[in-house]
Amino acid sequence: MNRIYRYAIAAVILIGGFVLRERSLNLEPYPAVVFPVGSYKKHVQDSVINYNGKDIGGMSNGEFKKIKEDVFLNHEVFKRFRRARDHKWGLMGKDKPIKESLGFKQKMKRLLLKPTWSKEEKETAKQWIADKLKKSNLGPDKLYLRNSNVNYVIKTEVRDTLSVNLSSIDL
Amino acid sequence: MKKAINQFLNRLEYNTNVNTKSLSYSRVFLGAYILIIMPLHWQWIAELPNTFFFPVVISPAKLFTGIPDQWFFFLIELVFYLCVVLFTIGVYSRYALFIGGIVAIFGQSFAFAFGKIDHNLFLFIACLVLAFTNCGRYLALRKDKPVSLKLQRTALGIGALCIAFALFSAGYGKSWKWLDFDMTEGGFLRWFYTSYFVKERQDLLSYWITLFPAWAVELMDYTAVIFELTGLIFLIVGRKAWRVYLGIAVFFHLANYLFLNINFTANVPIYVIFLLSPLWMELDKVLKNRTWIKKVVFGLIAIQAIIMLANVLGLTSSEGLNFLVHSGISEFLLVSLWASIVCVTLICLFQGRYKKEKLE
Numbered sequence: 001m002n003r004i005y006r007y008a009i010a011a012v013i014l015i016g017g018f019v020l021r022e023r024s025l026n027l028e029p030y031p032a033v034v035f036p037v038g039s040y041k042k043h044v045q046d047s048v049i050n051y052n053g054k055d056i057g058g059m060s061n062g063e064f065k066k067i068k069e070d071v072f073l074n075h076e077v078f079k080r081f082r083r084a085r086d087h088k089w090g091l092m093g094k095d096k097p098i099k100e101s102l103g104f105k106q107k108m109k110r111l112l113l114k115p116t117w118s119k120e121e122k123e124t125a126k127q128w129i130a131d132k133l134k135k136s137n138l139g140p141d142k143l144y145l146r147n148s149n150v151n152y153v154i155k156t157e158v159r160d161t162l163s164v165n166l167s168s169i170d171l
Numbered sequence: 172m173k174k175a176i177n178q179f180l181n182r183l184e185y186n187t188n189v190n191t192k193s194l195s196y197s198r199v200f201l202g203a204y205i206l207i208i209m210p211l212h213w214q215w216i217a218e219l220p221n222t223f224f225f226p227v228v229i230s231p232a233k234l235f236t237g238i239p240d241q242w243f244f245f246l247i248e249l250v251f252y253l254c255v256v257l258f259t260i261g262v263y264s265r266y267a268l269f270i271g272g273i274v275a276i277f278g279q280s281f282a283f284a285f286g287k288i289d290h291n292l293f294l295f296i297a298c299l300v301l302a303f304t305n306c307g308r309y310l311a312l313r314k315d316k317p318v319s320l321k322l323q324r325t326a327l328g329i330g331a332l333c334i335a336f337a338l339f340s341a342g343y344g345k346s347w348k349w350l351d352f353d354m355t356e357g358g359f360l361r362w363f364y365t366s367y368f369v370k371e372r373q374d375l376l377s378y379w380i381t382l383f384p385a386w387a388v389e390l391m392d393y394t395a396v397i398f399e400l401t402g403l404i405f406l407i408v409g410r411k412a413w414r415v416y417l418g419i420a421v422f423f424h425l426a427n428y429l430f431l432n433i434n435f436t437a438n439v440p441i442y443v444i445f446l447l448s449p450l451w452m453e454l455d456k457v458l459k460n461r462t463w464i465k466k467v468v469f470g471l472i473a474i475q476a477i478i479m480l481a482n483v484l485g486l487t488s489s490e491g492l493n494f495l496v497h498s499g500i501s502e503f504l505l506v507s508l509w510a511s512i513v514c515v516t517l518i519c520l521f522q523g524r525y526k527k528e529k530l531e
Contacts, residue, residue, distance in 0.1 A: 037344030083286025090222025
C-alpha cells in the first residue's frame with residue numbers, strides 16, 4: 001500500500017474519533033486515540049467545593065449504607081459501572097420478547113438503539129444484585145441509588161450535605 | 172502537491188525513526204511491562220448480568236447482543252498472554268504483537284461496556300506499531316523475516332503521530348476555557364480540588380499544591396495547554412525537538428503522578444520506543460560479552476510469563492512480580508520509573524545521542 005494512503009487511513013481514524021468525542025462524550029468510540037480533557041475551572045478565591053456524589057447501596061436498620069465495593073466485584077472495576085448505573089442497571093423499561101430473531105435487521109436495531117432485556121435476563125440481574133446486597137449485610141429487596149449534593153469547606157475540612165435524593169429499584 | 176506531502180512525510184519519518192536493534196529491546200521491555208506492571212484480565216466480565224451491558228455507540232463490543240460466556244473471555248485472555256509471551260521471547264514476534272494488540276483492544280471494549288472508558292490505548296498502540304517493524308530480528312529465539320525499512324519508518328511515524336494527536340485532543344478542549352488570562356479562575360486548580368478534597372488522593376507531593384501561589388497555579392494552566400497543543404509542531408521540527416517534547420511529556424506525567432496522583436502508566440512503553448533507543452544500544456554493547464545477564468533476565472521474564480499463564484488457566488491466583496505494583500513500594504517504583512526515563516532522556520539530549528543514533 002502506498003505510504004500516503006497509510007497516513008490517510010491513520011488520519012481518518014484519529015480525526016474521526018476526536019470529532020465524535022468533541023460532539024458528545026457519549027459518542028466517544030472505543031478505540032479512539034484521544035486523552036481525557038477535563039476543562040472545568042474553579043475560582044481561586046473559592047473556599048468551598050461543591051460536588052455531586054452518587055452511591056449505590058441498600059438499607060440496614062432503616063438507614064442507607066453503601067454497598068461494599070469489594071463485594072460488588074472489586075474496587076477497581078466498581079468505577080466502571082457509570083453508564084449501567086445511570087440506566088438503572090437495565091432493569092427498567094419494556095421487556096424484550098423471549099424469542100428474538102438474530103437476523104440482520106435485529107442486529108442493526110441492536111447496534112443503533114438502547115438495548116432491551118428479557119424478563120429472564122432482568123430476573124438474573126436482580127438475583128445477582130440481591131446476592132451482593134446480602135453479602136454486604138444489606139436488605140436484598142431493594143437497590144438504592146443515593147444522589148447527594150455536598151459542600152466541602154476547605155479551611156474547616158467539613159463536608160456539608162445540602163440535599164439527598166434517594167431512589168430505589170425493586171428486586 | 173504529492174511531492175510536498177512526500178517531503179513532509181519524509182521529514183516526519185526521519186524525526187521519529189529509531190534503530191532496529193533498539194526496537195527489539197523495546198519489544199522485550201513492552202512484554203515484560205505488560206506481564207509485570209500492567210497485566211490485563213477480562214474473565215471477570217462474564218460474571219456480570221447481561222442487563223449491565225451498555226457499550227458505547229462505536230465499539231467492537233456493540234456487535235454482541237449481550238455479555239459473552241466465560242469461555243469467550245478465557246479464550247481471549249489466553250490468546251493475549253500467549254501472544255505477549257511469544258513476542259517477549261521473540262517467536263513469531265510480529266504476528267504475536269499484531270494479534271495481541273487487536274485481541275487486547277477487543278477485550279478492553281467489553282471492559283468499557285458499562286460506562287467508563289479508560290484511556291490506556293497506548294499500551295496496545297505500542298504493540299501495533301512494533302508489529303510493523305523489524306523488532307523481531309534481534310533478541311529473538313526465532314528471528315522474524317525482515318519487513319521493508321520503509322514500512323518500519325511509516326509505523327514509527329504513525330505511532331508518533333498518535334502520541335502528538337492524543338495530547339492535542341486533550342489540549343484542544345482545555346484551550347477554549349483555560350487560556351482566559353483571568354487570574355481569579357484556575358483549571359488545574361479544579362483538577363487539584365476534585366482530586367485532593369473530593370477523591371481524597373492525598374499521597375506523594377499533592378499537599379505542596381496548597382502552598383503554591385495563585386500565579387503559579389494559573390501558570391500551570393497555560394503550560395499544560397501549550398504543551399498539549401504543540402506536539403505536532405515538535406514532531407515536524409526535528410529529531411531532537413521530538414525527543415525534547417517526549418521528555419517534557421514524561422516529566423508532565425511524572426508531575427501529574429506526584430501532584431494529582433494520576434498515573435498514565437499505560438503510556439510508558441510507547442515513550443520508551445522513542446526515548447530509550449540510545450540506552451538500549453549502550454546496553455547492547457554491555458551485554459555483548461555477558462550473555463548470562465540476558466539469560467537471567469529472560470529466565471525471570473519466563474517465570475513471570477508461566478505464572479501469568481497459570482493465572483489465566485485458574486491454576487493460581489498469584490500474579491507473580493505484579494504484587495510489587497500493589498505493595499507499599501508501588502509509589503516508589505512508579506515514580507522511579509518515570510523519573511529514570513526523564514533522566515535518561517536528559518542525558519541523551521545533552522550528549523547529542525539522538526542525533527548520533529545509527530539509522531538504517
